[in-house]
Amino acid sequence: MTMNSSNERRRKRRSSAIVILILAVFFVGLYIYSKTRISGTALTSHNYMNRPVGSYWVNDNWGGNGGVTCCSKMSGDTAKVVWILSMSKAQEDQGMKIERHEELMPMPKRKAGDDTLHVYFLPGNKIELTWSATTLDKNSFRENTTKSNRE
Known part of the structure; x- marks a missing residue:
């Protein structure tokens, strides 16, 4: 009987050690993941031109219509910004056309x-x-801004 209870205690300790090891590996993995992942980026715009910006893209991530888009992945040292200028009804009546522009520029420090x-x-x-x-x-x-090269 004492031999049986001794084996039982050993099995319980072994089971407890395995559970603790599994939990430790899980939490270490979760910690490493949280420190190495690139979090999602919100993208927003501010327009100071006399024409509306209908849509724009930064490194192929869409933004536009005056809102905020989420959650893009932004990384790298450069940003390819593409934008489409729309027009108001009055500007359309004056003969303005929709314009597409593109700029490759440095990504600001994050x-x-x-x-x-x-x-x-x-x-x-x-x-x-x-x-x-x-x-x-x-x-x-x-x-902490990077500016376009347009003069």
Whole structure:
């Protein structure tokens, strides 16, 4: 009887050790995953031109219609920005046409916590990009910005 209870205790300890090992591997894996993954990026725009931007893309991630899109993967040192200028009814009546523009530019530096890429459309079809920690942060404009090469 003592031999049987000794074996039973050994089996319980072994089972407990296996459960603890499995849980430890799971939590270590979860920790590594959370530290190495690229989190999703929100994409938003601010238009300072006299024409509406109907749609735009940054590295093939769509944005447009004045809203915020989520959750894109943004990485790399360069950003390919493509945008389509729409027009108001009055501009259409004056003979304006829809225009497509494209710019390859450096991706701005991204700090920890930055999850939103702001695209600024400026007069003369100039583009500025900046990261911030919120979709509403217009104060980051010019702080950590890359500018288009258009003169």
